[in-house]
Amino acid sequence: MNDSKTKKTANKKSKKNLPLKRVASNCLFALKTVWEGSPLYLIVYFASSIGYGLLGFLGDAYLLRKIVNAVQAGEDLTGAVRFLIVVAVVSIAFYVAMNYYWNVLSVRPTNRITANVEKMLFKKAREVELACYEDPEFYDKNVMAMEQARTRIWKVLNTADNLFNKLINLSANFILLIVIDPVLLLFAFFPFLLGIFRRIENRLSHDIEKAKKPVDRRGNYVRRTFYRGEFAKEMRMGSIWRVMLTDLEETYGEYKKIYRTYGFKKAVAAFLQRFGIDGVTIMGATLYSVWSAICVGYQNGGMAIGDCIVVIGSISSISYSLSNVIQNVAEFGEHAVFLEDVRTFLDYEPRVKGGVLTVPEDGGTLEVRDLSFGYKNSDRDALKNVSFTLKKGEKIALVGANGSGKTTLVKLLLRFYDPGEGGIYLDGVPASRYDLTSWRDSFGAVFQDYKLFAMTVKDNVLLRPEREGDRELVESALKKSGAWEKVESFEKGIDTNLTREFDDKGEVLSGGEAQKIALARIFAREAPFVQLDEPSSALDPIAEYKMFENMMNATEGKSVIFISHRLSSAVLADKVILLDGGEIAETGAHAELMKANGKYAQMFGRQAENYLGKGESVNG
Ligand code: ADP
Numbered sequence: 140m141n142d143s144k145t146k147k148t149a150n151k152k153s154k155k156n157l158p159l160k161r162v163a164s165n166c167l168f169a170l171k172t173v174w175e176g177s178p179l180y181l182i183v184y185f186a187s188s189i190g191y192g193l194l195g196f197l198g199d200a201y202l203l204r205k206i207v208n209a210v211q212a213g214e215d216l217t218g219a220v221r222f223l224i225v226v227a228v229v230s231i232a233f234y235v236a237m238n239y240y241w242n243v244l245s246v247r248p249t250n251r252i253t254a255n256v257e258k259m260l261f262k263k264a265r266e267v268e269l270a271c272y273e274d275p276e277f278y279d280k281n282v283m284a285m286e287q288a289r290t291r292i293w294k295v296l297n298t299a300d301n302l303f304n305k306l307i308n309l310s311a312n313f314i315l316l317i318v319i320d321p322v323l324l325l326f327a328f329f330p331f332l333l334g335i336f337r338r339i340e341n342r343l344s345h346d347i348e349k350a351k352k353p354v355d356r357r358g359n360y361v362r363r364t365f366y367r368g369e370f371a372k373e374m375r376m377g378s379i380w381r382v383m384l385t386d387l388e389e390t391y392g393e394y395k396k397i398y399r400t401y402g403f404k405k406a407v408a409a410f411l412q413r414f415g416i417d418g419v420t421i422m423g424a425t426l427y428s429v430w431s432a433i434c435v436g437y438q439n440g441g442m443a444i445g446d447c448i449v450v451i452g453s454i455s456s457i458s459y460s461l462s463n464v465i466q467n468v469a470e471f472g473e474h475a476v477f478l479e480d481v482r483t484f485l486d487y488e489p490r491v492k493g494g495v496l497t498v499p500e501d502g503g504t505l506e507v508r509d510l511s512f513g514y515k516n517s518d519r520d521a522l523k524n525v526s527f528t529l530k531k532g533e534k535i536a537l538v539g540a541n542g543s544g545k546t547t548l549v550k551l552l553l554r555f556y557d558p559g560e561g562g563i564y565l566d567g568v569p570a571s572r573y574d575l576t577s578w579r580d581s582f583g584a585v586f587q588d589y590k591l592f593a594m595t596v597k598d599n600v601l602l603r604p605e606r607e608g609d610r611e612l613v614e615s616a617l618k619k620s621g622a623w624e625k626v627e628s629f630e631k632g633i634d635t636n637l638t639r640e641f642d643d644k645g646e647v648l649s650g651g652e653a654q655k656i657a658l659a660r661i662f663a664r665e666a667p668f669v670q671l672d673e674p675s676s677a678l679d680p681i682a683e684y685k686m687f688e689n690m691m692n693a694t695e696g697k698s699v700i701f702i703s704h705r706l707s708s709a710v711l712a713d714k715v716i717l718l719d720g721g722e723i724a725e726t727g728a729h730a731e732l733m734k735a736n737g738k739y740a741q742m743f744g745r746q747a748e749n750y751l752g753k754g755e756s757v758n759g
Contacts, residue, residue, distance in 0.1 A: 157475050165475035168482060169295035176252030180245060187237045188300040192307030194233065198226045200312055200453045207445035256288050263484060268491045269555040270515050279352050284484035287477045295474045302467040305460040312457045319446045320431065326424035326454065330461040333415040337469040340408040343401045345476050350397045358390040416462050424454040490557040493575030496568065502581060502667025502698055503566040505529040505552070512551060512558045521547040522721045534691070534699040536709035538739070539718035545702045546587055548718070549670050552700070554578055583661030587672040591653055593640040596626050597633040600659045616662035619693045621685055622655035651682060658686065662693050669694050671701040687711055706743045715739060
């Protein structure tokens with residue numbers, strides 16, 4: 140675990156103290172999100188807190204004063220009892236109505252609001268370039284945003300509701316105190332001064348959460364890895380699990396350090412708040428009222444005994460409400476800090492931008508001109524001054540040793556990253572002027588680390604919602620990729636779920652079978668460009684041969700760029716590009732390169748030797 144890095148991140152973040160304006164703006168953002176999902180929901184929410192606040196006051200301090208005053212004045216209690224009955228009836232009716240709304244009617248708007256938030260986040264998650272997923276800080280923010288957005292928005296609402304409710308109660312009690320003796324307001328307002336400690340405490344809570352995040356990530360990785368099927372084999376070989384357990388133990392140490400850094404300060408802040416409220420406000424107001432009523436006396440302008448009793452009740456209610464208000468205000472601060480991450484994520488301006496042009500249905504000439512690119516977290520260029528042309532219908536094989544930049548090049552062609560210098564052009568027009576979706580839709584692609592979703596075969600092949608005629612399309616694509624035989628044997632055919640994550644009858648495929656399903660994606664897509672990154676790595680030689688043969692037939696007229704570690708497939712290409720250390724080392728048709736007897740010819744010879752055995756001849 141990188142100790143200093145964790146600390147650095149935590150320190151950087153602990154400095155974050157949002158200005159009040161931003162706190163308000165972030166909380167309003169949450170309320171606006173709710174309003175956009177369902178205005179009625181927001182109205183009922185606040186109406187309910189006003190209602191509860193008022194009824195609470197009327198049935199409590201106000202009623203008590205009415206009774207005490209009536210007793211003191213020697214009046215009968217009929218008026219007070221009548222008042223009590225009215226408050227009770229209204230309270231019950233209000234309670235029933237609100238309960239009906241919250242338990243029955245609110246389900247639909249709640250779902251709509253949550254769905255809106257999720258859609259917003261999913262849309263952004265899809266927009267950001269891949270580089271963001273490789274940036275741990277952005278990733279933490281992203282995960283935090285995803286986790287927090289759904290819950291924080293409700294929490295803001297909850298806090299606002301609580302605040303409203305308590306403010307109503309407070310205002311009513313303040314009026315009561317002003318009427319009795321305005322000096323009491325001094326005690327009532329004191330807890331406001333303590334708000335600073337609450338703010339500090341909440342900021343420390345947030346700092347703890349932030350500092351824990353990278354540690355959580357590491358620990359969760361270990362926990363996940365222990366249970367995930369995909370690691371089960373490696374886990375049983377050697378003793379990597381020991382290394383992981385050590386890692387996990389280190390995370391416990393990290394947690395201890397984090398709590399040691401922040402825990403004590405948090406405890407002091409909490410103590411000062413409690414002491415201030417209980418000691419100064421409640422005790423102070425009580426002593427003052429008793430002194431006024433007994434030592435000064437009603438006749439000399441002091442408090443009436445009845446009012447003294449009301450004050451003692453009222454000041455507790457005020458102190459409770461005020462402490463809640465302070466808590467709520469501080470909570471807004473806390474929500475705002477989390478929502479800041481959500482908003483930063485939502486406001487993130489993707490670096491890879493699209494234009495307005497649509498890629499023609501039949502594609503065009505794709506040109507890579509002077510393309511250089513370095514990953515954000517690396518100080519060396521993965522690609523250097525790469526230039527080549529992929530003509531309509533041409534097939535290019537991209538070859539080279541591991542790490543020579545092949546995958547980087549195909550990812551850039553799909554505009555997953557923002558290439559610094561140079562660029563990609565379609566018929567002479569820069570790629571950035573084409574609409575991003577249209578650009579990516581014009582490629583059928585299979586990635587080296589392709590993923591199958593825990594969905595049906597059909598969904599996995601189409602990678603989009605089904606349209607009419609798609610079942611035949613999927614079947615024919617599976618036939619071309621060589622997966623049909625297998626899929627046909629499934630009871631539910633193309634409707635079979637892949638993986639058993641959600642379906643006991645789901646199918647688990649072998650590496651080669653899964654790769655064929657992924658490969659079918661390119662055949663199911665009417666795209667003028669095809670990109671394959673090691674499409675045959677998991678296939679046996681016969682399946683591989685068939686796959687390439689099918690691919691060449693099925694992609695007739697399409698422009699294809701494929702990476703293959705088996706150079707025998709490069710023979711099928713019109714042009715071979717050999718990358719070395721991110722640069723184009725050689726380019727030309729297979730026969731030309733063999734004739735030139737350079738690096739490519741050497742590599743080809745070495746691979747063929749492995750297949751044929753040493754001593755047999757290799758003819759390009
Ligand atoms: P190839 O596909 O030819 O094996 P890659 O394009 O995957 O090569 O990698 C080219 C270089 O870029 C390698 O040095 C590799 O370590 C580096 N690289 C690849 N992906 C990343 C990444 N996401 N972040 C940083 N460096 C990367």
